[in-house]
Amino acid sequence: MLKFYQMKHIFEILDKMRCLRKRSTVSFLGVLVIFLLFMNLYIEDSYVLEGDKQLIRETSTHQLNSERYVHTFKDLSNFSGAINVTYRYLAATPLQRKRFLTIGLSSVKRKKGNYLLETIKSIFEQSSYEELKEISVVVHLADFNSSWREVIVQDITQKFAHHIIAGRLVVIHAPEEYYPILDGLKRNYNDPEDRVRFRSKQNVDYAFLLNFCANTSDYYVMLEDDVRCSKNFLTAIKKVITSLEGTYWVTLEFSKLGYIGKLYHSHDLPRLAHFLLMFYQEMPCDWLLTHFRGLLAQKNVIRFKPSLFQHMGYYSSYKGTENKLKDDDFEEESFDIPDNPPANLYTNMNVFENYEASKAYSSVDEYFWGKPPSAGDVFVIIFENPILIKKIKVSTGTEDRQNDILHHGALDVGENVIDFKQSRQCVTYLRLGEFKNGNFEMSEKINI
Structure with a gap:
């Protein structure tokens, strides 16, 4: 010593x-300066060839494409109110106590495979007794198929009854009546119509989830419904947050895959929810999250290794296609984030x-x-x-x-x-x- x-x-x-x-x-002093340099956020209306999609992703030139959005971006800081949605509680009741971290999951029926229960199990099993006191898990069953929802809710309540009773697990549903138009949307990036509908609805699914979670905790981490967690991931996240005290940040990343492991201040969730809902038909969710970070003046990615979350699904929620993506920086048992x-x-x-x-x-x-x-x-x-x-x-x-x-x-x-x-x-x-x-x-x- x-x-x-x-x-x-x-x-x-x-x-x-x-x-x-x-x-x-x-520690560094961060200064919040929101310069909405929209001239760098354009993309032409012409269709994007399939071979160009990866290039667009890698170079971040996939941008929003209408002059009318400039004023909307400038008003982004004013979006602090909740979206008017009446949620259905499928399991548990409204959270009674504000926690340190909310873990948000959105799930729909898959043509092949179902990893939601394993994901919830991993969250709880990889957390200590003391850590469980500081987390809440919110699951948004976003599929419009009521029969599927009933089956999943029954499985969740049987396997995780004690977590529901303890007030750390809530299952919700945003009714279809609150969703915007999902059919006949413009086909950006030459995506087929069903793909456009899928990713557009997914943006709204997450917008409603974020909207619900805005006041449930100090911080929020976004996961997918087919994820495995590292041991004591909450302790690692808390250590990182403490280390960045006094530093301005919008998004911290604890995985390099998609929108897995994206951490936000809960006070930013209303703006992010409005943002996803506003541009729901423009592009995939992970692209919108990148734009949101940049618009709030965090230029560079802030990502930590080892990754705390790993993609474990084999079949995608879109058409049941194979998805073998893995984060090679993930460590399930060993992490060494210094303080x-x-x-x-x-x-x-x-x-x-x-x-x-x-x-x-x-x-x-x-x-x-x-x-x-x-x-x-x-x-x-x-x-x-x-x-x-x-x-x-x-x-x-x-x-x-x-x-x-x-x-x-x-x-x-x-x-x-x-x-x-x-x-x-x-x-x-x-x-x-x-x-x-x-x-x-x-x-x-x-x-x-």
């Missing part, structure tokens, strides 16, 4: 080092491009990358406040970049802080150890 007022970790570079990886956290305290970082190594030192300390999937260093170069971490250190872990290089591994280096802890020339410096340093195979890890308690 290390206790001190100012600490310096100095990595003495005795060999070539280019890449210092990270998975940590640092580094606020600190200032410094290095005298030459930085490569924009891979600055702070990226080695962030929880986001980033890293520090330096140009070839010289012996005696250092990488320094100075904590802002006194801190108790329980574990230190530093990783360098990657499996596919073995030349970037730090073959020789050491980690020191500074002691006896003094004021010196308008700054603070440590008088003595204690060597905790040296790097082995490019890594340093220590979890023993040490009194200093």
Whole structure:
């Protein structure tokens, strides 16, 4: 256990080092600036060939296409009220207590396979008793087939009765009368008519789900109905949220697939619900979520590894087609998202491009990358406040970049802080150890 007022970790570079990886956290002040630069959000009305669809997805040039939407976007910040929908409670009653996290699922009848029960089971089984107190699960059975809904509700109430009684599981349905027109919609991207209807209805399904969940918790995470969760995923999410305190964000991503594992502030849900409903026929839900993030001034994706949620369905909810997508960053049992305290970082190594030192300390999937260093170069971490250190872990290089591994280096802890020339410096340093195979890890308690 290390206790001190100012600490310096100095990595003495005795060999070539280019890449210092990270998975940590640092605090930055985020400023919410909503510049709706709509000129970058256009796409022509002409049909998009099938071969162009993937390119559109990858380059984010798939954008909304009407001048009249500009004013609608500008009014987005005013959409704070609820959509007028009277929901049917198929299982349980209105949630009585606001929780930390709501997990939202929307499900329809599939031609092949049904993974909803396994998804709900995974959510509860992968959560500890204490974590269960802080979550609520809302399932929107969005299919218009009442017979199917009755069968599913019966299965859910039989298998998860204790969770329903405890008030952490609710099953709802938004009646068909509240849905907009779903037939005869314009065929964007040259999608067949049934595909347009499917994805347009799916947008409305999620809009109504988000609308319901707006006041049930502090945060909301979106899942699909064919997902497996990692162990203690809530604890990992809470750790990330804490690490980003003081940083502006709209969406945090805990999976790289579609809209699985997208985390939002609950206060943004009304706007997101209105947004999906407004543009329900324009494009798929995951594309709209990307636009929503950008319109609220989060330019870059903020995604965390390892992924906390994995797609497990084999058959798609659209026509029962095969869907073998897997997230290769998913880890069911092992996650190691650090909770580094606020600190200032410094290095005298030459930085490569924009891979600055702070990226080695962030929880986001980033890293520090330096140009070839010289012996005696250092990488320094100075904590802002006194801190108790329980574990230190530093990783360098990657499996596919073995030349970037730090073959020789050491980690020191500074002691006896003094004021010196308008700054603070440590008088003595204690060597905790040296790097082995490019890594340093220590979890023993040490009194200093």
